[in-house]
Amino acid sequence: MTTTxxxxxxxxxxxxxxxxxxxxxxxxxxxxGHLTARSLDEARVAIDILLLDTAQGQPLLLTAPxxxxxxxxxxxxxxxxxxxxxxxxxxxxFGLHAVGHPRWKSLLLHDDRWPMALCPLAGAEQxxxxxxxxxFLKVEGEGIHEIPVGxxxxxxxxxxxFRFSCLGEIVTNLEIRLGYQHRGIEKRLTEVPWxxxxxxxxxxxxxxxxxxxxxxxxxxEQLLGITPPxxxxxxxxxxxxxxxxxxxxxxxGALCGDIGYSPGAALFxxxxxAALALAQFLTGNRRQRWFIQPGGVVRDLDAARxxxxxxxxxxxxxxxxxxLPLVLEHSxxxxxxxxxxxxxxxxxxxxxxxxxxxxxxGTRYDIRRHFVHAAYPALAPxxxxxxxxxxxxxxxxxAEEIGTSLDILTxxxxxxxxxxxxxxxxxRLPAHAVGIGIVEAWRGELIHWITTGEAGAITRYAIKxxxxxxxxxxxxxxxGNLVADxxxxxxxxxxxxxxxxx
Amino acid sequence: xxxxxxxxxxxxxxxxxxxFPDLPAExxxxxxxxxxxxxxxxxxxxxxxxQAVSISTDTQGPVVTLDxxxxxxxxxxxxxxxxxxxxxxxxxxxxxxxxxALMHSNRPQxxxxxxxxxxxxxxxxxxxxxxxxxxxxxxxxxxxxxxxxDLARFGVHIVASPRYADALLVTGPVGRGMHDALFRCYDAxxxxxxVIAVGVSAISGGLFRDGYAEANGVPNDIxxxxxxxxxxxxxxxxxxxxxxxxxxxCEPACNNDPLAGVIGVQx
Ligand code: SF4
Ligand code: SF4
Numbered sequence: 001m002t003t004t005x006x007x008x009x010x011x012x013x014x015x016x017x018x019x020x021x022x023x024x025x026x027x028x029x030x031x032x033g034h035l036t037a038r039s040l041d042e043a044r045v046a047i048d049i050l051l052l053d054t055a056q057g058q059p060l061l062l063t064a065p066x067x068x069x070x071x072x073x074x075x076x077x078x079x080x081x082x083x084x085x086x087x088x089x090x091x092x093x094f095g096l097h098a099v100g101h102p103r104w105k106s107l108l109l110h111d112d113r114w115p116m117a118l119c120p121l122a123g124a125e126q127x128x129x130x131x132x133x134x135x136f137l138k139v140e141g142e143g144i145h146e147i148p149v150g151x152x153x154x155x156x157x158x159x160x161x162f163r164f165s166c167l168g169e170i171v172t173n174l175e176i177r178l179g180y181q182h183r184g185i186e187k188r189l190t191e192v193p194w195x196x197x198x199x200x201x202x203x204x205x206x207x208x209x210x211x212x213x214x215x216x217x218x219x220x221e222q223l224l225g226i227t228p229p230x231x232x233x234x235x236x237x238x239x240x241x242x243x244x245x246x247x248x249x250x251x252x253g254a255l256c257g258d259i260g261y262s263p264g265a266a267l268f269x270x271x272x273x274a275a276l277a278l279a280q281f282l283t284g285n286r287r288q289r290w291f292i293q294p295g296g297v298v299r300d301l302d303a304a305r306x307x308x309x310x311x312x313x314x315x316x317x318x319x320x321x322x323x324l325p326l327v328l329e330h331s332x333x334x335x336x337x338x339x340x341x342x343x344x345x346x347x348x349x350x351x352x353x354x355x356x357x358x359x360x361x362g363t364r365y366d367i368r369r370h371f372v373h374a375a376y377p378a379l380a381p382x383x384x385x386x387x388x389x390x391x392x393x394x395x396x397x398x399a400e401e402i403g404t405s406l407d408i409l410t411x412x413x414x415x416x417x418x419x420x421x422x423x424x425x426x427x428r429l430p431a432h433a434v435g436i437g438i439v440e441a442w443r444g445e446l447i448h449w450i451t452t453g454e455a456g457a458i459t460r461y462a463i464k465x466x467x468x469x470x471x472x473x474x475x476x477x478x479x480g481n482l483v484a485d486x487x488x489x490x491x492x493x494x495x496x497x498x499x500x501x502x
Numbered sequence: 503x504x505x506x507x508x509x510x511x512x513x514x515x516x517x518x519x520x521x522f523p524d525l526p527a528e529x530x531x532x533x534x535x536x537x538x539x540x541x542x543x544x545x546x547x548x549x550x551x552x553q554a555v556s557i558s559t560d561t562q563g564p565v566v567t568l569d570x571x572x573x574x575x576x577x578x579x580x581x582x583x584x585x586x587x588x589x590x591x592x593x594x595x596x597x598x599x600x601x602x603a604l605m606h607s608n609r610p611q612x613x614x615x616x617x618x619x620x621x622x623x624x625x626x627x628x629x630x631x632x633x634x635x636x637x638x639x640x641x642x643x644x645x646x647x648x649x650x651x652d653l654a655r656f657g658v659h660i661v662a663s664p665r666y667a668d669a670l671l672v673t674g675p676v677g678r679g680m681h682d683a684l685f686r687c688y689d690a691x692x693x694x695x696x697v698i699a700v701g702v703s704a705i706s707g708g709l710f711r712d713g714y715a716e717a718n719g720v721p722n723d724i725x726x727x728x729x730x731x732x733x734x735x736x737x738x739x740x741x742x743x744x745x746x747x748x749x750x751x752c753e754p755a756c757n758n759d760p761l762a763g764v765i766g767v768q769x
Contacts, residue, residue, distance in 0.1 A: 113679055120714050151683045154662035156644045158633045159680060180679040181635035184715035196551045199574060200709050206638035206734065263506035269648040270516045276645075284530035287638045287734055290576040305528060326506045498635045498674070
């Protein structure tokens with residue numbers, strides 16, 4: 001079997017784009033994936049939409065070229081709210097203007113820090129509009145006051161700005177402004193030789209090294225029409241699940257820390273440490289850096305290390321199953337988490353919330369069931385599922401996923417196939433082709449979307465981190481809650497700022 | 503009813519007694535350059551994704567220069583080198599007090615000497631962390647504070663405001679979006695203040711270097727007191743960097759006897 005897929009590509013016009021997309025989204029199992037743009041030549045640009053047909057496990061592309069000299073198109077956000085940040089990103093990166101967008105302003109490139117005329121991804125002769133300066137949404141009314149927080153926060157945490165509008169202690173609106181960590185990854189990915197692009201691709205959010213590396217490798221392999229050997233696929237699965245395990249375990253400890261439940265905060269960091277030790281055993285380092293590469297993985301797991309790893313997984317499973325109930329059955333902890341930071345299933349659906357946060361709000365969506373990556377969908381677990389959408393639901397989903405990851409790890413280690421661990425890659429990527437890697441990373445749906453041009457050079461590399469969808473979920477979830485519950489609510493989402501800022 | 507305290511008691515003391523243990527055999531460390539003669543084949547430089555290795559020649563033959571300040575630790579150069587000139591080094595004592603000490607070569611290096619660190623913070627150091635785009639390093643800084651590595655045993659605490667911090671620990675490449683915030687944080691600190699650059703992106707920008715985002719690491723106008731290489735560095739290496747700026751004698755090698763030479767008595 002090969003992972004190459006001929007992508008269904010629909011060409012349309014900017015004026016029909018919204019209606020066509022909306023119509024396609026009514027098909028069962030169809031999801032909005034991402035929206036971005038791509039230069040066709042120095043003067044022309046096309047809007048690209050990625051839809052995910054989860055029933056078929058196939059991506060579907062819609063392309064709407066803009067006429068040369070135009071940089072305006074009718075916004076999709078009114079019909080597809082999940083696209084609201086992606087459209088603003090087009091404003092920043094391509095100098096485009098989504099006409100009719102309800103909150104049109106810059107997203108990542110702050111007007112006081114970046115030259116107004118900078119459109120880093122636009123063609124040299126493309127028509128552009130300067131970015132619309134940023135203004136926070138002003139909530140008005142008697143007694144409303146604002147609390148600005150960040151970019152630098154009090155803990156060991158990434159930078160971002162949160163603007164709370166509050167009535168007394170109650171949050172009426174939270175506006176999240178990110179972009180502080182913009183590093184220009186997507187542009188750089190078109191400048192480096194493609195066989196070295198995995199290093200940058202993996203650094204999109206370096207706490208998700210295995211997820212990003214896997215999405216990158218899957219996209220490249222799809223472009224080349226190759227499938228890595230079965231042992232490499234199994235080893236990649238181990239890396240992906242260890243990453244999920246380590247981060248979910250860390251989240252359990254961090255949630256306890258924010259609740260002030262010290263036993264939990266003391267018990268879970270060492271478990272996370274044990275998961276990172278497994279990672280080091282498998283890949284050579286705790287963060288699984290540079291392990292997954294297109295064509296396979298960089299190092300094998302010999303028999304002795306496989307046994308040791310299996311032993312470690314069994315041990316960790318025993319401890320995790322002992323410790324999780326200490327948190328999730330503790331009445332004080334439950335009281336704090338229950339009903340806090342609710343995100344309703346309807347809003348989660350409208351804004352395309354993914355990963356554990358989506359599954360906590362009624363979405364039955366786990367990429368492992370739908371799209372080919374690592375040993376999936378063959379080994380896909382039944383997705384954890386809750387309807388309540390509160391902090392407790394998100395914690396319970398993570399606890400369940402700790403269990404399923406441990407089961408998958410045990411199964412893969414017990415059935416590790418024999419084969420080489422990589423295959424030799426050709427020197428070039430095919431010209432004018434598209435490769436899309438879609439992975440269920442520990443935070444959810446992660447997409448690496450590569451387009452090649454003349455001579456197989458990468459001309460566009462778009463990355464959609466799961467956090468890009470989910471930040472809006474956090475902003476909605478905190479409404480009507482106490483300001484003091486924000487850290488707990490934030491931790492229950494635990495999103496990536498750098499994966500969002502690119 | 504299950505008792506969480508029994509669970510804690512059963513897990514026992516987690517803290518590692520041995521300070522700066524070498525990485526275990528299954529782990530890969532950062533590359534270093536040995537005296538083994540280099541053939542000048544150039545494979546290492548061709549393999550390196552960040553141009554951290556360069557090859558030149560002098561009268562004695564090929565000269566290898568490896569800049570750990572730009573190195574991701576991907577091991578490609580180690581695997582490419584047939585002569586064993588570049589090998590991996592499993593030490594966790596990798597932090598340095600000068601940028602030039604991160605240069606490894608098969609020739610004697612011109613290393614600027616750093617002024618002897620003040621011992622003012624020997625017993626206690628309060629640190630403010632600023633993250634700018636490398637969340638793996640943030641997680642390793644966080645890990646250094648957990649029960650296993652236990653940064654607090656050295657009198658080091660991570661604090662919430664630059665106003666009461668003695669040191670600023672920077673992770674990530676400091677792109678244009680963070681310049682202003684970083685300078686404001688630094689300016690808010692009382693003197694004397696120390697800066698520690700953690701991770702390859704904070705040291706040089708790493709993979710992001712020289713792009714339009716100007717993400718080239720801690721800007722030159724902020725003096726750096728310690729550099730911790732790695733992408734991300736191991737928690738022990740981060741602790742090493744912190745102890746270096748506190749003036750502990752743990753460079754280039756200290757013995758592994760807990761506390762000896764590390765918790766100094768001089769003041
Ligand atoms: S280990 Fe460092 S020096 Fe060697 S190839 Fe990788 S990045 Fe370059
Ligand atoms: S260090 Fe090794 S790989 Fe590099 S030029 Fe010398 S012999 Fe070749």
